[in-house]
Amino acid sequence: MPKKVIEIKDLTFSYDNVRPLFENFNFSLYENEKVGLKGKTGAGKTTLLYLIMGFLKPKSGEIILFNKPRKKEEEFAEIRPKIGLLFQDPEIQLFCPTIKEDIAFGPLNLGIKREEVLEIIKDVSEFLGISHLLERSVLQLSGGEKKLCALATIMAMKPLVYLLDEPTTGLDEVYKEKLYKFLKERAKTYLIVSHDEEFLNKTCEKIYYLEEGKLKLWKGS
Amino acid sequence: MHLEEFAYGQSLIHRLDPRGKILLFLIFSIFCVICSSYKGLLLYNIFSVSILFLAKLPLKALIKRLVFINLFNLFLWISLVLGDLIDSFYRAHILIIKPETIKLGLMITLKSNALFLCALGLVSTTSLSSLAHALIHFKIPSKLVLIFFLSYRYFSLLHHEYDKLKMALKTKAFRPKTDFKTYRTYAYLLGMLILKSLTKAEDLYRGMLARGYRGNYPLLNHFHFHPMDYLFLFISLAYLFLIFLV
Numbered sequence: 001m002p003k004k005v006i007e008i009k010d011l012t013f014s015y016d017n018v019r020p021l022f023e024n025f026n027f028s029l030y031e032n033e034k035v036g037l038k039g040k041t042g043a044g045k046t047t048l049l050y051l052i053m054g055f056l057k058p059k060s061g062e063i064i065l066f067n068k069p070r071k072k073e074e075e076f077a078e079i080r081p082k083i084g085l086l087f088q089d090p091e092i093q094l095f096c097p098t099i100k101e102d103i104a105f106g107p108l109n110l111g112i113k114r115e116e117v118l119e120i121i122k123d124v125s126e127f128l129g130i131s132h133l134l135e136r137s138v139l140q141l142s143g144g145e146k147k148l149c150a151l152a153t154i155m156a157m158k159p160l161v162y163l164l165d166e167p168t169t170g171l172d173e174v175y176k177e178k179l180y181k182f183l184k185e186r187a188k189t190y191l192i193v194s195h196d197e198e199f200l201n202k203t204c205e206k207i208y209y210l211e212e213g214k215l216k217l218w219k220g221s
Numbered sequence: 222m223h224l225e226e227f228a229y230g231q232s233l234i235h236r237l238d239p240r241g242k243i244l245l246f247l248i249f250s251i252f253c254v255i256c257s258s259y260k261g262l263l264l265y266n267i268f269s270v271s272i273l274f275l276a277k278l279p280l281k282a283l284i285k286r287l288v289f290i291n292l293f294n295l296f297l298w299i300s301l302v303l304g305d306l307i308d309s310f311y312r313a314h315i316l317i318i319k320p321e322t323i324k325l326g327l328m329i330t331l332k333s334n335a336l337f338l339c340a341l342g343l344v345s346t347t348s349l350s351s352l353a354h355a356l357i358h359f360k361i362p363s364k365l366v367l368i369f370f371l372s373y374r375y376f377s378l379l380h381h382e383y384d385k386l387k388m389a390l391k392t393k394a395f396r397p398k399t400d401f402k403t404y405r406t407y408a409y410l411l412g413m414l415i416l417k418s419l420t421k422a423e424d425l426y427r428g429m430l431a432r433g434y435r436g437n438y439p440l441l442n443h444f445h446f447h448p449m450d451y452l453f454l455f456i457s458l459a460y461l462f463l464i465f466l467v
Binding site for chain 2: 050053055077080081085087089091092093095096097098100101104105106108109110114117139153154157
């Protein structure tokens, strides 16, 4: 029986206390599940990811991550390394002087030794084909390069679940192929938020459509 | 905005450990500021120029900066001299510049040039990230160092945002004039920049939290002192100490 890694129960959330974005919202993501999420702009897709990561507080309801309800910041901080969130804007994830240090930031925070971190950097950068970008600053990268480097920073932490917010935005076919390769070989459980229907169909077994705070099954069972 | 114009190079000074350079600059600053002899200050200036010579920095860029810093000294001289002239005229209806005023102006000019040139040679030849790392090695609280480093990182980004907003104004045929509409537009521009910087700061914080940030900035590469660092420090400190005794 596959384990639930993310579970949301009866969640209510609103930005302005007038129109709730989510009302008694329920969602589950199981181990080894590959799920896509699409919906209109402003439906709340990114907000859902932020709620899962504990960046936003729901008005009511429960967020259960890896079988433990999470409410306080300490409870989310403990679990965040296990959930790799790729932000829609890759610049949010790239703040160190060089890409190499950006990739190292997460593993070093986890207490991994320097020699091992260097091995991780080598592995991740070779896998994504960004070894030539390691000594560059984020200010010197193109949009697609930033996206791949941002992905490298979360891959380096070896999370158990990936949450990807619009991962194909700004990527050409070459970079998209690298993304497909990553999802096929290195990501077992993931939730992808995207408008790119072709990408979702190719990478997800199940696709939901988010509309007015409710999920409708679009593809899969 | 480029604060690291001189940070990258292959000279002896560029290859020195940043911690040694910061320490040397701090000691130099203290000795220079407390020095009260012209001979000593000239020798400190010679030391600073020697550092610049070893750093092989482009002369044109150096002169540009030297002229800029001495413009301030020029204003200082003007205010000192004017002060004397006004004072002497008010008291005795004559115009006199006191020797003490000249001595003070000269002292400030020599000190400011020595300090500025030394900073150019020792501090600006270090990249900001190395400076930040060196400060952490000196046990400066990592939160302060992070604020310092991220401020520079995000000045560049905000400058970029400012350029985008300016472009947006141009596409709407905005032409600045001396009128209320222009002032209001600039006020909107400033307000948007402030809001964007707040949003960027919040997003950055989330990005750091998502990668396990708990308040400490981890270092990937650590500095190591080499024999050349020790030799350079020894010679420099010996020279500074000799000047101090003179």
